[in-house]
Amino acid sequence: MMNRSSSGAAETKSKRIYDLLRERIFQNRYAAGDRLPSTRDLSGELGVSRSTVVEVYEQLIAEGYLESRPGSGTYVANLGKRQRSEAFPHAAKEDGAPAGLPENPVPFRGIDFRPSFPALDSVPVRKWKEAALTALDQASAADFGYAEDPAGREDLRVILCRLLLHSKGIRCKPSQVIVTSGATQAIALLCRLLLQPGDVVATEDPMAPFIRQIFVSTGAELLPVPVDEHGLRVEELPATPRPKCVYVTPSHQFPLGGILSIGRRFQLLEYARQTGCYVIEDDYDSDFRYEGMPIHALRELDEERVVYVGTFSKTLFPALRIGYMIVPHHLLDPLLRLKRLMDMHGPTLPQAALARFIAERHFERHVARMKRVYGKKRSLLIACLRDTFGNGVRISGDAAGLHLIAEWPDCRFDSRTVALLERQQIRIYPAERYAIVRGKHENRLVMGFGNLAESQVEEGVRAIAEIGPGIIRR
C-alpha cells in the first residue's frame, strides 16, 4: 500500500490517480458493478508504474469504493444512494471570511470604564514566563498525560489552600478544592448540578448579566432579591418558592459594592439551612481591599452550605482561565463527576506554572503591588469625581475591587448618553445595565478603573461631566 513515507513525487502521482478514479466513481462514469481496467491496462493508459495503480486500487478497496473478486478483477462497489450535500467542500471559500456570522466585536480602544477588569499592562509576564518554563522543565512524562483527578493538579490545590489561609483566613483542605476554567465554569457546573428546569434560584439584583445568563440557561427561574449598602436584603428571600440555591457576592457586592453584614450572613445561612438550599459565594475581587482588613468569607460560617468560588482572572489575568471552588462534602463527588464529563480536566501545565508562581511568593508580591497600583487609580478617580462634581456626586462601593459606584441625584444615564459618550470613545456602564428589576439605578454609574491609565481616568470623568444630562457640576 501507499506509504506516506515514500517519495513525494510517487505520492503525488498516486494521489492524483486516486482522486481521478474517485471522481469517476462519484460522477457515475464508473457505475456499481462495473469492472475496472486491469492494473496493467490502467498503468499503460495513465503512463504510471503498475505498482502505483495497485496501490491506488488497494486504497479504494480499503475505503469501500471498489471490491476485489479474486481471480476475476476489481469492481466498483455498490455505494447505494450517493448524494453529496450541496455544501460540498470544494465549493467552500477558503478566504477565511465568516459565512453569515457576526464579525468578532472590534476591541474597544478608547477609555473603557469596564468594571472588574484588571490592568492588562501590569501582568507579571517575566515572572510568569519563568514559572511556566520551570514547570515545563520539571514536568515528568506523566505530567503530559491525562490527569487522574478532574479536580486539578494536587500541587496547585495544596498551595492554594495555604494561600487562602494566609491571605483570606479561609481554612480548607486540598481535597475540597476543584480547579475550574475560570469562575465561569465553577458556576456553570454548580448550575448544572443544583438546578433543573423549573427550579428557582435567588440572586442579588443588580448582578453581573453574564452570570445571570448562566443561571437562566439551566431553565431555572430567577428570583431577584434587591441589595442595599449592606449587600443582599436577606429578609426579602421568600418562604416560597424555595430556591435551590442563592447566589451572592458577599465581600464586595457586584456591582454596588456593599459588604454583606454579619447579621445578614447569619440570617442567610439560617435561611439556607431551613430551606435546604446552597449558597454560592462568588468572591471575585476581595483580594484588592483598600480599607480595613480582608472581609471574612461567608463560607467560614458554614462549610456545608456554602460553595466558595474564586478566580485568578482579576489577580493575574483573565486569559489564564483558572478559577476554583471550595466545595461542601456532599457536593464534591457529583461535581467531580460533572467536571470530568465536561472536559475531563483542565490543562495541567498552566496549573503547574501557577502552583510554582504562588509557591515562590510571586503571587503575593504581585497582588500587593497591584493593590498599590489600583489604590492609586481609585484615589485618582475619586479625586477627579470630587473635583468635578463636588458634593453633586455620591461615591460608594469603593472599599475593595476594581470599580466603584458614582451616583448623581438628579441624573439619568440612558442609552442616548451611553451612545453619545461611545462616539467620543468613552464607554460607560450605567448600573441599570446590571439590574433585573429595572428603574432603580438610573442615576448610577459602575466605574471600573482597573485597566485605565491615569490620564484616561481624568479624561473620562471630564467627558462624563460635559455630556452627562442632568449632572450637577460644581
Next chain:
Amino acid sequence: MMNRSSSGAAETKSKRIYDLLRERIFQNRYAAGDRLPSTRDLSGELGVSRSTVVEVYEQLIAEGYLESRPGSGTYVANLGKRQRSEAFPHAAKEDGAPAGLPENPVPFRGIDFRPSFPALDSVPVRKWKEAALTALDQASAADFGYAEDPAGREDLRVILCRLLLHSKGIRCKPSQVIVTSGATQAIALLCRLLLQPGDVVATEDPMAPFIRQIFVSTGAELLPVPVDEHGLRVEELPATPRPKCVYVTPSHQFPLGGILSIGRRFQLLEYARQTGCYVIEDDYDSDFRYEGMPIHALRELDEERVVYVGTFSKTLFPALRIGYMIVPHHLLDPLLRLKRLMDMHGPTLPQAALARFIAERHFERHVARMKRVYGKKRSLLIACLRDTFGNGVRISGDAAGLHLIAEWPDCRFDSRTVALLERQQIRIYPAERYAIVRGKHENRLVMGFGNLAESQVEEGVRAIAEIGPGIIRR
C-alpha cells in the same frame, strides 16, 4: 481605617484586637444592644493606641458586627440567630488528607496496553517550550484579557484550517471551527445542545466507555449499533425511534479499528438527512495512518449534517487539553453560546503557542516523526504476536492509530485473566470492556502500543502468552 500597607506590627495588633472582639460577640459576652467601651477605655485596657481601637471598631462596623450611634457610642448590632455550623473551620484539619474521599488512583507503573494513548516520553518539549515562550513574548496586553470570541484564538483557527486541508484534505473556514478543552468538551457541548432526557442517540458498539458516559449523562437513551470490519453497520440503524444524533469513529473505529466504507458513509448520511439527525464524527487518531493515504473525513460528504471532532491529545499531548470541532452552519451560534456559558473561552496562551507550533511546521514534523516511532512499535507488536501465537492470533484494526485488535479464536479474556496479569504488572484491555451489548468480543484484546517501550511490548506479549487461558501457542 486599617490599611494593610501600614506596618506589619500595627496590623498584627489590630488583627488580634479584631479577633478578640469578634470572638466576644460570637460568644455573647457582648450581646446585641450592648454599648462597647469607649475607644479611650479599651485602648487603656488593652494597652494599645487609641487609633488602633478606632480602626478595629470601624472594621467591625463595616462588617455589621457593631453599630455607631452618633453622639452616643458604639453598640453591638443585632445579629439575629447566630449559629455557626458544626463544621466551623477551626475544627477542620489542615493536614491535607482527603476527608472520606477515595484516594487518587495510583498511576500504573507496569506494562500498560492502554489504547489510544500517546508516547509521553516523546513529547516535543523543547520545541513546545520555544513556541510557548515566543507566544508569551509576542502577546499584547489585550492577549492577557478575556477573548471576545468563545471559539478560540483566530490565529489558531486559521492555521488549523490550513493544517487540516494539507494533512487530511478537510476544507473548512476558520469561522466554522470551535476550539474546545479536548474532544471531550466538544462532545459534551454537542450532547448538551442536541440531546434532551428521553432522546435517543445511536452509537457504535463497542465504543469508548468515557464517551458513552457523556452521552448517558444527558439523560438520553443509548441505542447501540454493532460494528464490523467496515465500521458501523449502518443498515441496523432503526427507522424508529429516530435518534437525535449518531456517534461514529469512521476513520478508525474505536476500538475495533475498521474504516467506515464509502457505501456505508453515503447510507449513513442519507439516514441522517431522512431522520433529521446529526452525525458526530470523532476523528481521534487518523493522523497516524500506516497503510495507504489518509482516509477522507465523513464530513467531506455533508458539511451540514456532520460535526467533525478532532483533538491534539494524541498528536501532541493529553495534558494540553486542546481539541476542536468543525461545525455545521446551523449549530454554530448555539454551540458558541453554550461554550461561552460553560467556561467563557479556553485559555488563550496555550492556543497561541499551538498556532505558532503549527505555523513553524513543528507539528507536521512531530507527527511524521511519531508515525515512524509508532509504526515501529506497531510492527514490533505484530511480530511479537506472530512469533508467539503464529496463526493462532488474528490481528485487525491496525491500519492506523495507537492500538490494534488481537483475537484468539478459542479464548476468553475474563476478569480473572485481567487480575492475574495485573498482579504481574501487565494491564490488558479486553474488547468486551468497550462493549455495550456484551458477550460478542470476549476473545479479543484491544492492544495499545503508543506509550510502550519496545522491551515492554515483548515482555507484555510473553506474559499474555503464559497466562492467557485457552490461548493457542505455536
